Amino acid sequence: MNGLVLGIDVCNEFSHVSYYDKSKSLPESVPFIGNVNILENPKKLEDIFSQSAPVGEDIEEIAGILGYIISAARKHCNCREIDRICITTSQFDITVLDKFKAACIKLGGDMEKIEFISHEECFAYYAFNMHRDLWINGVVLMDYSSDGLSACRMELVNVKGQNVIAQSGYVTHTEEQLMNALRERTDAVDLESVQDLLLNCAKEVMDGKATSSVYLTGIGFDTTKLPEDFLKYICNKHRVFAGQNLYVKGACNCAWETLIRRNDVLVACHNRLPATIDMDIVERGKNKIFRVAQAGTNWYSSSRSVDFIVDECSGFTLHIQPAGGQKPYDEIVDFSDFPYRTGKTSRINVTFDFTGDDRCNITVKDKGFGEFVKSSGKVIYRTIEL
Amino acid sequence: MSGLILCRTKEAANPYYISNMDVKIYSLEELCYYIYNNIYLIGMDLVDSKLIDFVRNEVQEEKLAARLEYLVEKKAGLAELVITILKYVDFYTTEEIEQIRGILATLNTQNVYERLKARADRFMVNECYYAAIRNYAQIINGKKDPTLSVVFYSDVCHNMGVAYARLFLFKQAQACFEEAYALSHHEDCRKCAMAAERLAINSQNINHVEFLDEQTEEEYVLSREIETLMDNAMYSDEYRYLDELQKSKENGNVSLYYKDINDILEKWKGQYGKYTG
Numbered sequence: 237m238n239g240l241v242l243g244i245d246v247c248n249e250f251s252h253v254s255y256y257d258k259s260k261s262l263p264e265s266v267p268f269i270g271n272v273n274i275l276e277n278p279k280k281l282e283d284i285f286s287q288s289a290p291v292g293e294d295i296e297e298i299a300g301i302l303g304y305i306i307s308a309a310r311k312h313c314n315c316r317e318i319d320r321i322c323i324t325t326s327q328f329d330i331t332v333l334d335k336f337k338a339a340c341i342k343l344g345g346d347m348e349k350i351e352f353i354s355h356e357e358c359f360a361y362y363a364f365n366m367h368r369d370l371w372i373n374g375v376v377l378m379d380y381s382s383d384g385l386s387a388c389r390m391e392l393v394n395v396k397g398q399n400v401i402a403q404s405g406y407v408t409h410t411e412e413q414l415m416n417a418l419r420e421r422t423d424a425v426d427l428e429s430v431q432d433l434l435l436n437c438a439k440e441v442m443d444g445k446a447t448s449s450v451y452l453t454g455i456g457f458d459t460t461k462l463p464e465d466f467l468k469y470i471c472n473k474h475r476v477f478a479g480q481n482l483y484v485k486g487a488c489n490c491a492w493e494t495l496i497r498r499n500d501v502l503v504a505c506h507n508r509l510p511a512t513i514d515m516d517i518v519e520r521g522k523n524k525i526f527r528v529a530q531a532g533t534n535w536y537s538s539s540r541s542v543d544f545i546v547d548e549c550s551g552f553t554l555h556i557q558p559a560g561g562q563k564p565y566d567e568i569v570d571f572s573d574f575p576y577r578t579g580k581t582s583r584i585n586v587t588f589d590f591t592g593d594d595r596c597n598i599t600v601k602d603k604g605f606g607e608f609v610k611s612s613g614k615v616i617y618r619t620i621e622l
Numbered sequence: 623m624s625g626l627i628l629c630r631t632k633e634a635a636n637p638y639y640i641s642n643m644d645v646k647i648y649s650l651e652e653l654c655y656y657i658y659n660n661i662y663l664i665g666m667d668l669v670d671s672k673l674i675d676f677v678r679n680e681v682q683e684e685k686l687a688a689r690l691e692y693l694v695e696k697k698a699g700l701a702e703l704v705i706t707i708l709k710y711v712d713f714y715t716t717e718e719i720e721q722i723r724g725i726l727a728t729l730n731t732q733n734v735y736e737r738l739k740a741r742a743d744r745f746m747v748n749e750c751y752y753a754a755i756r757n758y759a760q761i762i763n764g765k766k767d768p769t770l771s772v773v774f775y776s777d778v779c780h781n782m783g784v785a786y787a788r789l790f791l792f793k794q795a796q797a798c799f800e801e802a803y804a805l806s807h808h809e810d811c812r813k814c815a816m817a818a819e820r821l822a823i824n825s826q827n828i829n830h831v832e833f834l835d836e837q838t839e840e841e842y843v844l845s846r847e848i849e850t851l852m853d854n855a856m857y858s859d860e861y862r863y864l865d866e867l868q869k870s871k872e873n874g875n876v877s878l879y880y881k882d883i884n885d886i887l888e889k890w891k892g893q894y895g896k897y898t899g
Binding site: 584 | 624625626627628629633637645646647648649651652655656659712713715716717
């Protein structure tokens, strides 16, 4: 593990990169030209992914940004080898992520070493890696960016002996007033004009709940002048931090924890699967359970494709176990439409495609059995909601 | 026990070709299936450097490849090689593998020529005539085993004759049947030899005169019997189908005729490829 462990945050207008300093056991920012820790994207993400952009150009643009960022990190750390990269972006949806993935492949990246997580997950990895006093009673994140104002609260709880970072509140505001304040800014955003909205948003997630720390981030909070009432409210019995690099550092912590296989704490926030999915299989003649996806795993990295040999059956059962302690339930995927074959001469491919943290598209394909049995070409589709 | 078995090893992009049976294998599961269902056909030649390469580079199971390599180097028995493959892949249950072990143990106790014959007979059932001939020839050309009966050698020659006949090599078939008859004096062998001779003459398209005076009564009866069989051929489904095709051509359905003829030729070519594989 002598290679670089990187966290990369590609936002709409700016990007950041940090590396994990193993001697200090914490992430450090990588400076770009001019010794600043922030890189202005050559083009805004919203423009890169706009429908008018030529096909394939978006991947080129993203590859350009990622390539530049990675070479800056390599140069700064004087190391070419990469052990792990965790990439986060403000637009965490399957279309954008697939393009990021394609860009990584274009750059020759080893996808086994690259993962993608959302900003909320980065926050969890950042905040809960700080001193215990800063998170023991829960933490609140407020993010004011071009997507609007969002806030969430997270706390560490124990569910059946398992430590879980649980998200206990999530609100988003996209009122015109908030968006205009951002658009009309000359340098820093005039937060006085949106003070009421900020205050209400903070109250929505914090009222009546103990909180150790409040973190402010996003271009809207890139100012030293916070409205007085809002500041008074968030500073009351809480430590308050403002900064633009908490996501990138959280991504870096995540990359490190994946590398060292730390899995004592389950992160259960937005973009993490709320349930574990298991299925029954037969192994050497005995009934066994095959884990399809683990609760608390990022949905994008949970997609998988597996082949099975069919031994005298026409369907399979998925056991869904919600992480929040709700009652487990079963979903049956039936493929009796496929030709019935004896002698284990049917190979099927089952693809589990997650398109969000609450939805899994299942595709079952009849592959036949090599030259012995031709495939019927039949395919079964199912969607399950978590 | 029913259910789904997880495939833990990858499928190959380039298959392993088993020429004896004209079969392409894409995965270890298919290899297990082939072994299990052709246990009488497989021999030490199954695990060669090509199979080990396939396991190592295509299926990317280095552990199994190294194990097989080691066993081949140590000249391990067929049973051990087969069981190693079957146990490595989660396809057959322990009970099913134990059954195979039992069969392999039986095969190991058989005389080498008995095994070769069992193998060749299996090739015959699977219509792999050339492979069958190769195995029968090994018995005939090998050192005579005094523990084996004359009937055993006669059966080998007879079966080899059948294989040649199915490949339209009637001269060779005739020689085999005659050899079988010389050994066992079995009437069927003589009939087959005569039929092969007649077919050889027909296929060579040479003018042949039968001198009735030189035929024994027995030979005459046999030749009539064969002619009856040949006459009856025109009532077979295949013959009638070909006849109808010819008629449809004469009635103007030329394109249909050529399409069907092409299909038939492709089928025959495929069959012949299998026979000679």
